[in-house]
Amino acid sequence: MKVPAEMRILFISERAGFAGGIERFIFQTAGLLRQAGATVYGCFQRPDRDRERFAENFDRIFPPDALPEPDFIVVHRITDTDFLERLIESRGDRLALYVHDHECYCPRTYRYTPFGRKECHRPYSLFRCGLCAMATSPRHWRGGFFAELAARTTGARDRLRLLRRIPRVAVLSGFMRQNLILNGFAPEQVAVIPPPIPVPPEAPVHEEHDIPRLLFTGQLIRGKGVNQLLRALALLEHDYRLTVAGDGGQRPELECLASELGVAKKVTFAGWVADPEKLYASSDVAVFPFFWQEPFGLVGPEALARELPVAAFRTGGIGEWLEDGVTGLAVPPRDIPGFARAVDKLLGDRELRLRLGRRGRELVRERFSEQEYLRKFRLWVKGELR
Secondary structure, eight states: OOOSTTOEEEEEEEEESOSSHHHHHHHHHHHHHHHTTOEEEEEEEEEOTTHHHHHTTSSEEEOTTSOOOOSEEEEOOOOOHHHHHHHHHHHGGGEEEEEOSSTTTOTTSSOBOTTTOOBOOOOOOHHHHHHHHTOSOGGGOTTOHHHHHHIIIIIHHHHHHHHHTOSEEEESSHHHHHHHHHTTOOGGGEEEOOOOOOOOSSOOOOOOOSSOEEEEESOOSGGGOHHHHHHHHTTOSSOOEEEEEBOOTTHHHHHHHHHHHTOGGGEEEEEOOSOTHHHHTTOSEEEEOOOSOOSOOTHHHHHHTTTOOEEEEOOTTGGGTOOBTTTEEEEOTTOHHHHHHHHHHHHTOHHHHHHHHHHHHHHHHHHSOHHHHHHHHHHHHHTOOO
16 A cells, blocks of 8 residues: 655654664654655654664655655654744644653653552643652752753643644554543544554464573663563573563663572573564563553564564553453563463463464454555545544
8 A cells, every 4th residue: 555646754753773662663664654655754853773774764864954845744752842843833734743652741751650650540730740750869850950840840731732733643552542632632633553563474483492481672661660570580480581682771770680589590681682573583472561551562563473472461552462361461560470470371381372472463464464554644644544
């Protein structure tokens, strides 16, 4: 399916490189849209990891002060409020927004409380959310307490108001659509466009290991919950080996925790991996112990597409691709013993792993095809997707 003939699309975001899931999504969809006949430009605030390979999926990348005049502009993430306001004023009729996480309505970005670490389900509030966001180390306060408080109250409020002015908004999950509506976006403004997940043409062959292999892929930040995973590993009855593919500021803390729990010899911290898909073929179970309300969790369907069964906490948008007992095992949020039991069940039953993996691949092909993504994107561009 082609996008509108000779269409020029501009993607705008912060990082030109593979920083996390947002950037992987941008890279993949830019390449897919180009294959479908569009010209795809990029504009990014700063470079990031492996930026040369990242740039390969764009016809050209422009600096923020020299933007082209495309037919359609998709904003993925902008923290520069002045730049965002200029875009809305000058190109509002061609502007659209992809919301990937909680940042636009949660100044803390994590969507859980600083005390007790409980999930938050409230709409944005100027002072409540601003004060909540201040519950962090003073070393993160840029310009002192009062400057930071202003940024996290009036600054966050003004940015949310600007984002609500963008006429077309897309999210990856129904869960995120409800969050935006809760925070003042009009229901008719927000469309769900699930991501395109490539499925290998042939079913992968998973070799049988004497000791089953677990795989985690993602950033090593608190919201991804690797600390929960390590605590669950200490409760397992079956033997295993875990590869942690990803990097981030929490890595030193996690390596220390693995030693404290006595699991360090069974855990490999592989760091950032350019092609995590290669790890799927040598793994038996994908584990996603998300701590925050995961907006969607692209890594989950990517694992399912390669017939890897999943064990994950049922939080946020996870339920939109993880069917308990069908494509993997879902556990109530933060139930670490329950997570350990789910992983143990998969480790001890190879036939179960194979059955769940096969169904996972079928589900991804049914729900997250590239053709369906292009169809919905085309309707979104035309203003016909609701």
